[in-house]
Amino acid sequence: MIYFSSPQLQQIENHAEKTYPEECCGLLLGTIEKDHQRVIEVRETDNHWTPDIMESLPNLPSSHHQPLSKKNRFSIDPYVLLQVQKEIRDRSLKIIGIYHSHPDHPPIPSPFDRAIAWSNYSYIIASLTKGKVTEIKSWKLQENQQFEAEKIKIVA
Numbered sequence: 001m002i003y004f005s006s007p008q009l010q011q012i013e014n015h016a017e018k019t020y021p022e023e024c025c026g027l028l029l030g031t032i033e034k035d036h037q038r039v040i041e042v043r044e045t046d047n048h049w050t051p052d053i054m055e056s057l058p059n060l061p062s063s064h065h066q067p068l069s070k071k072n073r074f075s076i077d078p079y080v081l082l083q084v085q086k087e088i089r090d091r092s093l094k095i096i097g098i099y100h101s102h103p104d105h106p107p108i109p110s111p112f113d114r115a116i117a118w119s120n121y122s123y124i125i126a127s128l129t130k131g132k133v134t135e136i137k138s139w140k141l142q143e144n145q146q147f148e149a150e151k152i153k154i155v156a
């Protein structure tokens, strides 16, 4: 289970609507408790995706009905990830998840999302229809490498 405040979820919605029709992405900074994770900060990042990122993932299914672009792919700059990790070390915070958006697609992880996913992270996907967020879901990678839905709880 992952805890969000409603302003934090609102921030993800605003980011997703601002970058539409491209995917947005960002980091969830927070703490890991015994039975849940608590988001403390939503950190927006740029979508750093470029076509050459696919070359490092040769095992992906190649049949795509849409050309690949930031409209259906996202990537977080590894340098940004490193900087944030450095910055939060002293604040007793961890990167607990990654969010991104699915413009005009359901909030279900794609094979690409699975290929780049790390276990332990929560994967939040905001689905948009015609530029408006309609649904937000959280997923976690299981030991069998499949995603399982994770409950989002809204707390004060």
Ligand SMILES: [Zn+2]
Binding pocket: 100, 101, 102, 108, 109, 110, 113, 125
């Ligand atoms: Zn995705």
